[in-house]
Amino acid sequence: MNSKSVWGAIGFGLALTLGAHAQQQPIKIGLSGPFTGGSAAMGVSMRDGVKLAVQEINKAGGLLGRQILLVERDDEAKNELGVQIAQELINKESVVATVGFINTGVALASQRFYQEAEIPVMNNVATGSLVTQQFKAPDHKANYIFRNSANDAIQSAMIAETVKRAGYTKPAIIADSTNYGQLGRADLEKALAERGIKPVATEKFNIGDTDMTAQALRAKDAGADVVLTYAIGPELAQTVNAVVKIGWKVPVMGSWTLSMASFIDAAGANGEGVMMPQTFIQQPSTPKRKAFIEAYQATYKVDRIPSPVSAAQGYDSMYLLAAAINQAKSTEGRKIREALENLQTKIEGVVTTYDKPYSATDHEAITANIPVLGTVKGGRVVPANAADLEGDNALRVKPKS
Amino acid sequence: MQNFMQILVSGISVGMIYGVIAFGYQLTFATSKTLNFGQGEALTLGALVGFSTVTFLIALGLPPLAAYILALPIVLAFGLLQGAVVERFGVRQAIKTKSEAGWIMATIALGIIFKNMAENVWGKDPLKFPSPLSEAPLTIGGVNLRPMEIAIVLGALAMMLAVEAFNRRSIYGKAVVATSNDRDAAGLMGINTPLVITFSYALSSLSAALAGVLIAPITLTGANMGAALGLKAFAVAIIGGLSSGLGVVVGGLILGITESLTGFYFDTGYKDVPGLLLLLLVLSFKPAGLFGKSAIKKV
Numbered sequence: 001m002n003s004k005s006v007w008g009a010i011g012f013g014l015a016l017t018l019g020a021h022a023q024q025q026p027i028k029i030g031l032s033g034p035f036t037g038g039s040a041a042m043g044v045s046m047r048d049g050v051k052l053a054v055q056e057i058n059k060a061g062g063l064l065g066r067q068i069l070l071v072e073r074d075d076e077a078k079n080e081l082g083v084q085i086a087q088e089l090i091n092k093e094s095v096v097a098t099v100g101f102i103n104t105g106v107a108l109a110s111q112r113f114y115q116e117a118e119i120p121v122m123n124n125v126a127t128g129s130l131v132t133q134q135f136k137a138p139d140h141k142a143n144y145i146f147r148n149s150a151n152d153a154i155q156s157a158m159i160a161e162t163v164k165r166a167g168y169t170k171p172a173i174i175a176d177s178t179n180y181g182q183l184g185r186a187d188l189e190k191a192l193a194e195r196g197i198k199p200v201a202t203e204k205f206n207i208g209d210t211d212m213t214a215q216a217l218r219a220k221d222a223g224a225d226v227v228l229t230y231a232i233g234p235e236l237a238q239t240v241n242a243v244v245k246i247g248w249k250v251p252v253m254g255s256w257t258l259s260m261a262s263f264i265d266a267a268g269a270n271g272e273g274v275m276m277p278q279t280f281i282q283q284p285s286t287p288k289r290k291a292f293i294e295a296y297q298a299t300y301k302v303d304r305i306p307s308p309v310s311a312a313q314g315y316d317s318m319y320l321l322a323a324a325i326n327q328a329k330s331t332e333g334r335k336i337r338e339a340l341e342n343l344q345t346k347i348e349g350v351v352t353t354y355d356k357p358y359s360a361t362d363h364e365a366i367t368a369n370i371p372v373l374g375t376v377k378g379g380r381v382v383p384a385n386a387a388d389l390e391g392d393n394a395l396r397v398k399p400k401s
Numbered sequence: 402m403q404n405f406m407q408i409l410v411s412g413i414s415v416g417m418i419y420g421v422i423a424f425g426y427q428l429t430f431a432t433s434k435t436l437n438f439g440q441g442e443a444l445t446l447g448a449l450v451g452f453s454t455v456t457f458l459i460a461l462g463l464p465p466l467a468a469y470i471l472a473l474p475i476v477l478a479f480g481l482l483q484g485a486v487v488e489r490f491g492v493r494q495a496i497k498t499k500s501e502a503g504w505i506m507a508t509i510a511l512g513i514i515f516k517n518m519a520e521n522v523w524g525k526d527p528l529k530f531p532s533p534l535s536e537a538p539l540t541i542g543g544v545n546l547r548p549m550e551i552a553i554v555l556g557a558l559a560m561m562l563a564v565e566a567f568n569r570r571s572i573y574g575k576a577v578v579a580t581s582n583d584r585d586a587a588g589l590m591g592i593n594t595p596l597v598i599t600f601s602y603a604l605s606s607l608s609a610a611l612a613g614v615l616i617a618p619i620t621l622t623g624a625n626m627g628a629a630l631g632l633k634a635f636a637v638a639i640i641g642g643l644s645s646g647l648g649v650v651v652g653g654l655i656l657g658i659t660e661s662l663t664g665f666y667f668d669t670g671y672k673d674v675p676g677l678l679l680l681l682l683v684l685s686f687k688p689a690g691l692f693g694k695s696a697i698k699k700v
Contacts, residue, residue, distance in 0.1 A: 036525040037625055044526075177670065204670040208629040210620045213411035214664030214672070217404055234527055234621045241619070245538045246407060247545045265529040266621050268536065306526070 049314030104128030229254030233262030416657020422634030439512025441631020447610025469533035484606025642690020
């Protein structure tokens with residue numbers, strides 16, 4: 001063998017390895033959420049839901065013949081950190097899409113970088129009504145922000161409707177001072193006004209506050225007949241603890257965060273009976289839900305999912321994105337967005353079955369008919385009306401436009 | 402009137418907690434003119450060590466109250482040790498070299514290290530501390546309060562009285578007082594002042610750890626529980642005066658009560674404002690604090 005052919009052989013071998021290497025290069029997908037602090041239960045459950053979906057997809061051969069690689073980052077529910085992570089994921093990690101965002105504030109601050117880079121974002125937990133409206137037409141040519149959680153407009157309408165149906169006329173709103181609490185309070189006031197109800201008191205507290213006696217007493221003094229909340233787990237627990245402490249027997253309802261494990265655990269007996277909208281309740285009401293719950297429990301060795309809603313929505317968001325990438329046959333952001341807006345396959349998810357969930361103008365996969373009212377009973381979230389999840393009611397799908 | 406009493410009582414229990422943490426600031430400031438900026442983390446660690454001990458003892462079959470009482474000495478001992486570590490690694494060198502700012506950075510850094518340690522050992526989720534007393538509220542004279550709130554006030558008072566009695570009655574306490582009055586003179590009289598300073602740090606963390614286990618049953622326990630409280634207590638220490646043990650307690654009560662009263666009678670959204678206004682007023686008109694003795698610093 002002369003030296004020329006040796007070099008030829010090496011070159012050929014090199015080309016083969018490089019070729020194979022290019023084919024095996026994984027598809028990078030970003031994951032941003034809080035894994036520390038008061039929102040951690042939601043962030044961790046969401047992440048674990050997403051990871052479960054990725055494991056399943058990778059086991060079944062991956063996407064476009066490539067494996068999915070999640071790039072996880074802890075945004076600590078801090079807006080500025082979320083922005084930093086968005087830039088890192090886009091510029092350094094070159095992700096093809098990002099899933100996540102628990103906190104509305106973080107989502108609003110970080111999304112603009114994805115929008116500018118034309119990289120799709122699947123918001124799987126953040127509920128602020130503004131999240132999908134930030135870059136909508138006609139001000140923007142294309143909107144790269146999608147969502148598969150029940151937004152605050154849906155949730156507040158549901159709470160207001162329950163208030164009206166139960167015949168309460170004097171609600172008090174107690175909300176935290178974050179973007180989430182205050183935007184939610186505004187949505188709630190609007191939804192109540194549409195039904196001719198005006199809150200008798202509107203109270204506020206900060207994240208980390210441990211004593212809500214003043215807020216509860218003011219609401220009681222104003223003659224409220226129901227307490228509506230918009231906040232997250234630990235502070236919600238302090239709120240119901242204060243309500244019980246001052247000897248006030250009053251029903252408590254609020255946004256879906258009343259299902260967080262940190263609320264249920266810290267409030268204990270005081271938290272029994274509170275009601276909140278839920279897209280998913282940890283009950284095997286469909287075969288898909290049963291399989292998901294069992295897989296989650298087996299993989300993460302837990303009995304009660306810390307935040308079942310976040311886990312289910314995280315899981316579904318990954319399948320929606322995967323379907324879009326498969327359909328686009330590309331990892332180019334623009335093509336993934338177009339595929340999401342016109343999904344041809346029906347996706348059987350945990351929350352619902354997604355049949356054309358998005359269009360060019362509608363980026364909300366969850367509609368008002370999908371969530372059910374949940375309540376805390378024996379330290380777990382169960383449907384407030386068992387009939388809501390029985391028989392044909394179990395699977396609620398978005399109506400065709 | 403009943404509402405006023407209810408608000409007053411809840412202000413007192415919050416204020417007592419601020420007071421105990423601020424008391425820790427006062428202890429080290431008296432002997433060494435330095436503070437532990439990781440006081441909030443000392444509180445966190447105390448609460449978490451308490452959490453682990455109490456859950457362990459309950460798992461052995463003890464009732465929650467017995468487990469809590471048995472856990473207290475362990476938590477207090479841990480507080481002493483943790484404070485001594487902070488002094489040894491964060492403060493001693495700075496005092497020796499008369500550095501103006503070294504101890505500030507060092508205690509903040511140690512605080513961050515302790516917080517990260519707590520996150521790694523106990524996880525990042527807030528944990529529910531098993532309550533030693535009944536969680537059902539009591540009604541006393543028309544005012545509802547949780548048994549744990551009474552325990553907070555009594556526990557805090559007992560701890561501070563014990564430290565005061567120790568300082569006034571025992572020979573070792575007199576060494577502490579002497580060091581506070583004039584460190585150089587005390588050193589010349591044969592008092593081991595570095596040891597006194599280490600001891601004051603140990604006591605300071607002990608009071609924070611106690612505050613941690615006292616509030617843990619009524620809030621959630623977690624790596625982030627101390628940060629906001631440590632900062633509030635710092636404001637209390639400035640309002641009350643860093644050189645007076647009585648001052649920080651009164652300062653804590655003033656802040657706790659104004660917060661609750663403003664929240665109730667004015668607007669819950671402005672709860673924190675009067676306390677901070679008070680802080681600014683005190684800094685402008687009586688920089689040494691309401692109860693502090695102003696000292697002339699000789700350069």
